[in-house]
Amino acid sequence: MEIYLDANATTPVLPQAREAALAVMAEDFGNPSSVHSTGLKARALVDSVRARARRVLGADTGRLLFLSGATEGIQTAVLSALSALRERLAQPQAPELLLYGATEHKAVPEALRHWNALLGLDLQVLAIPVGRDGRHDLGWLREHAPRAGLVCTMAANNETGVISDLDGIEAALAGSAALWMVDGVQALGKLPLRLAGRRIDYAPFSGHKLYAPKGVGLLYVREAAPFTPLLAGGGQEGALRSGTENMSGIAALGAVLAALEDGQTFRDAATLAAYRRDLAEALHQAFPGLVFNAPPDLCLPTTLNFSVPGLSSKLLLDLFDAAELRVSGGSACSAAKAAPSYVLEAMGLPAWQTASAVRLSFGPVADRAFIDEACARIRVCGESLRASCLAPQTTGEAAPADGVTRFVVEGACCYLLADAASRRAVVIDPLPELTGRIAQWLGCQGYALAAVLDTHSHGDHASSAPELLKALAQDPGEVDGLGWPLGREAIALGALKLTRLAVPGHTRDSTAYLLHDAQGLRLAFVGDTVMPGALGRSDFEQSAPLDYGASLRRLAEAVGPQTLLLPGHDYEDRFASTLAVECAVQPLLADVLGGRLDDEAFASAKAVLERDLALTRYQTVACGARVDGGGECTSSQISPAELRQLLGEPAAVVLVDVREPYEQRLGQVPELGARVQREAVALSGLPNAMGRWLSLPAETMVVFFCRSGNRSAQAARALRRLGHERASSLTGGLALWPRQSAASDAAFAI
Numbered sequence: 001m002e003i004y005l006d007a008n009a010t011t012p013v014l015p016q017a018r019e020a021a022l023a024v025m026a027e028d029f030g031n032p033s034s035v036h037s038t039g040l041k042a043r044a045l046v047d048s049v050r051a052r053a054r055r056v057l058g059a060d061t062g063r064l065l066f067l068s069g070a071t072e073g074i075q076t077a078v079l080s081a082l083s084a085l086r087e088r089l090a091q092p093q094a095p096e097l098l099l100y101g102a103t104e105h106k107a108v109p110e111a112l113r114h115w116n117a118l119l120g121l122d123l124q125v126l127a128i129p130v131g132r133d134g135r136h137d138l139g140w141l142r143e144h145a146p147r148a149g150l151v152c153t154m155a156a157n158n159e160t161g162v163i164s165d166l167d168g169i170e171a172a173l174a175g176s177a178a179l180w181m182v183d184g185v186q187a188l189g190k191l192p193l194r195l196a197g198r199r200i201d202y203a204p205f206s207g208h209k210l211y212a213p214k215g216v217g218l219l220y221v222r223e224a225a226p227f228t229p230l231l232a233g234g235g236q237e238g239a240l241r242s243g244t245e246n247m248s249g250i251a252a253l254g255a256v257l258a259a260l261e262d263g264q265t266f267r268d269a270a271t272l273a274a275y276r277r278d279l280a281e282a283l284h285q286a287f288p289g290l291v292f293n294a295p296p297d298l299c300l301p302t303t304l305n306f307s308v309p310g311l312s313s314k315l316l317l318d319l320f321d322a323a324e325l326r327v328s329g330g331s332a333c334s335a336a337k338a339a340p341s342y343v344l345e346a347m348g349l350p351a352w353q354t355a356s357a358v359r360l361s362f363g364p365v366a367d368r369a370f371i372d373e374a375c376a377r378i379r380v381c382g383e384s385l386r387a388s389c390l391a392p393q394t395t396g397e398a399a400p401a402d403g404v405t406r407f408v409v410e411g412a413c414c415y416l417l418a419d420a421a422s423r424r425a426v427v428i429d430p431l432p433e434l435t436g437r438i439a440q441w442l443g444c445q446g447y448a449l450a451a452v453l454d455t456h457s458h459g460d461h462a463s464s465a466p467e468l469l470k471a472l473a474q475d476p477g478e479v480d481g482l483g484w485p486l487g488r489e490a491i492a493l494g495a496l497k498l499t500r501l502a503v504p505g506h507t508r509d510s511t512a513y514l515l516h517d518a519q520g521l522r523l524a525f526v527g528d529t530v531m532p533g534a535l536g537r538s539d540f541e542q543s544a545p546l547d548y549g550a551s552l553r554r555l556a557e558a559v560g561p562q563t564l565l566l567p568g569h570d571y572e573d574r575f576a577s578t579l580a581v582e583c584a585v586q587p588l589l590a591d592v593l594g595g596r597l598d599d600e601a602f603a604s605a606k607a608v609l610e611r612d613l614a615l616t617r618y619q620t621v622a623c624g625a626r627v628d629g630g631g632e633c634t635s636s637q638i639s640p641a642e643l644r645q646l647l648g649e650p651a652a653v654v655l656v657d658v659r660e661p662y663e664q665r666l667g668q669v670p671e672l673g674a675r676v677q678r679e680a681v682a683l684s685g686l687p688n689a690m691g692r693w694l695s696l697p698a699e700t701m702v703v704f705f706c707r708s709g710n711r712s713a714q715a716a717r718a719l720r721r722l723g724h725e726r727a728s729s730l731t732g733g734l735a736l737w738p739r740q741s742a743a744s745d746a747a748f749a750i
C-alpha cells in the first residue's frame with residue numbers, strides 16, 4: 001500500500017466529495033444559468049456551497065467566486081489590483097512598488113511581472129525578505145509599504161509550512177494605501193483565516209490541496225476592493241468570472257467544506273501536532289544528524305521539511321519511493337543539476353540544506369494507523385541505508401562491497417575500487433563533495449584504504465586525497481604527487497592488481513591505472529586522456545600537447561581496442577568507453593592511432609578543436625573538445641506490455657535492476673515468471689557488468705529498469721553506445737509497472 005506524504009502538492013478526493021461530484025455528473029447535471037427546474041437545482045447547489053465557504057473562511061461580506069484554482073485566483077487578483085493602480089499612476093503619491101514575499105509560490109511573482117508588463121505599469125517588483133525562520137521581515141515591509149501599490153503575502157508556505165504573521169503584516173501595512181493579497185492555498189482547513197475581519201483584499205484558494213478535485217478554487221475579494229474580470233463572456237458568477245460553472249468541482253468542494261464544518265472528518269490541531277511529533281521522531285531515528293529546515297512551532301503541523309547531511313534529496317526520494325512512501329524534494333531537480341530551493345535560499349539556509357531538502361506533508365484526515373505505518377516505513381528506510389553503510393555512525397552491518405563504485409559530481413567522476421576478500425580499497429580521483437560519504441562508507445565496511453590516487457593534477461578542482469586520508473586517520477606513507485606509493489610496481493587488492501601507465505598530454509603528470517584480475521586486464525581508469533566523445537584538452541599551462549599522441553599509442557598498446565576505459569569526466573552519462581568505440585566517433589584519435597598523423601600534426605589539429613571550447617552544461621571548464629555532439633545516443637524504450645510479450649517468445653532476455661542497493665532492499669520487483677534471467681546491478685556499479693553484457697550473444701535482449709525510467713535509460717544508452725544494440729529501458733520504470741492489487745481506498749488516509 002502506498003503511503004502518500006505529499007499532500008501539499010495535491011490530495012486524493014475525499015469519498016464524500018467524489019460522491020457529490022458523481023451525483024452532479026449523473027443526476028443533478030443542470031446548468032445554473034438555466035431557468036427551468038434542473039437549472040434551479042444547480043443554482044441552489046452553487047449558492048449553498050458559496051454560503052458554506054463564507055462560513056468556513058469567515059467571509060460574510062465581500063465577493064466569493066468560484067474559479068479553476070489558485071493560479072487563476074492569483075491572476076484575477078493581480079489583474080484587478082493592477083488595473084486599479086494604473087488609474088492612480090498620474091495622481092500624486094502614485095504607487096511605485098509591487099511587493100511579494102520572497103518565499104511566495106511562483107504563481108505570484110510571475111503574475112505580478114506578467115500583468116505589470118502587459119498593462120504597461122512598469123512598477124518595480126520587489127521581494128519582501130524573510131528571516132531565518134521563514135517569516136516576513138516586518139521592519140522592511142513597514143519601510144516599503146507606503147510606496148507599495150500591492151502587497152502579496154501567503155498565509156502558509158507550501159515547501160516549509162511556515163505560517164505568516166498576518167496580524168504583524170496587517171500592522172506593518174497601517175497607513176499604506178496598498179492593496180493586500182493573501183494566498184490562502186495551504187491554510188485552507190488548517191488555519192482560521194477570518195478574512196472579512198482583516199483588511200485582506202484578495203485571497204485565492206485551491207480545491208485540490210484539500211481533498212476536492214483539481215480544477216476548482218475560490219477567490220475572496222473584499223467588499224470595496226477593485227475588481228476586473230479575467231474572463232468575460234456569458235456573465236456567470238455575477239459577471240465576475242464568465243464560463244459555465246464547474247459543477248462537479250463545486251459540489252465536491254461543497255462536500256469538503258461540509259466535512260470541515262462537521263468537526264468529525266478532520267483532526268484537530270493538537271492531534272495533527274502529535275502526528276508530526278511522531279513523524280519527526282521516526283525521521284530522527286532513521287537519519288541521525290537530520291536537521292529540520294523551519295522551526296516546527298511556526299509551521300503547519302502537517303508539513304515537515306528536512307535535510308540530512310551527506311544525503312542528496314534525489315537519494316532520499318528514491319529511497320522513500322522504494323518503500324512506497326511518496327514524498328517530495330524540497331527543491332526542483334532539472335536533469336543536469338538539482339536546483340536549490342529558492343524558498344530555503346531566501347531563508348538564508350546553508351547551500352547543503354537548500355540543495356538536499358525533502359518535504360513530507362500530510363492532510364488533516366490522516367489517522368493514527370496511517371501515521372504509524374508512515375513512521376514504520378521511515379524507520380525501514382533508515383535501516384536500509386545503514387545496511388548499505390550510507391547512514392552516519394554505523395558500523396559493519398553491510399555485506400562487503402566488491403568491485404568498482406562510480407560517483408559523479410557535476411560531470412567529474414570518482415571511483416572507489418573495493419575488494420571484499422582482502423577488505424582493501426583504492427579511491428581514484430577523489431572529490432571534495434564525497435569525502436564524508438566515502439570515509440563513512442569505508443569506516444562502516446571496515447575496509448583499509450590501500451591508496452588514494454589521482455589520474456592527473458586537476459584543472460577544475462583540487463584533489464581531496466589529503467582530506468579523505470585525514471577523515472580516515474590514515475597515513476598514506478611515502479607517495480608521489482598523485483598518491484602512488486613510492487617504489488611500488490603495483491598495488492595489490494586481494495586477487496586484484498593495479499598498475500600504472502604514464503600518459504602525459506592533458507597534463508604532464510597524466511597517468512592511467514590498469515586493473516588486472518586473475519583473467520588478465522579487466523579495465524582501465526584513464527582520467528581525461530580519453531573520455532566518451534572527447535579527448536582531454538591540452539591547452540592548459542600544465543599540458544604536454546606534443547606528448548599526447550605518443551601517450552595514446554602507448555595506451556592503445558597496453559589496453560587494446562576493447563578494454564573498458566573509465567573516464568575522469570563523463571558529461572553525458574556514458575559511463576565507459578573503449579578505444580574501438582572512440583576511434584569510430586573521433587577521427588583525430590583514429591588518425592593518430594592509425595599512424596596517419598604524427599605527434600606534431602595531431603597536436604596542432606587538436607589545438608584547432610580546442611580554440612573556442614565552451615563551458616560544460618554545469619558551467620564548469622570543459623575538460624575536452626566534444627566531437628560527437630553528445631546527444632545523439634538513442635535509448636530504446638520498452639513498455640511493460642511489450643516486455644511481457646517478449647517474455648512469451650523464445651528470446652533470451654536479461655532483466656537488470658539498476659536501482660541502488662538501499663532501494664533494491666526495499667522495493668518491489670516486477671513479477672515476470674521464472675524464465676527471465678534477473679540481475680541487480682546498481683547504476684553506480686554499472687562498469688562492473690558492462691564487459692560481461694558486451695560479451696553476450698548479439699540477440700540477447702538486456703532490459704534495464706529502475707524507479708522512474710531515467711537511470712535505466714542511461715544504462716541502456718551506455719550499453720548501446722558500446723555496441724550491444726539490444727539494450728532497452730523499461731518505460732516509466734516501476735512507477736508505471738502494473739500493480740498486483742490497487743489498494744487505493746486503503747491508502748486514503750492522508
Ligand code: PLP
Nearest residue numbers: 069070071105158183185186206
Ligand atoms: N499557491 C500555493 C501556496 C500553492 O501551494 C499552489 C500549488 O502548488 C498554488 C498557489 C497554485 O495552485 P493551483 O494548483 O490551484 O493553481
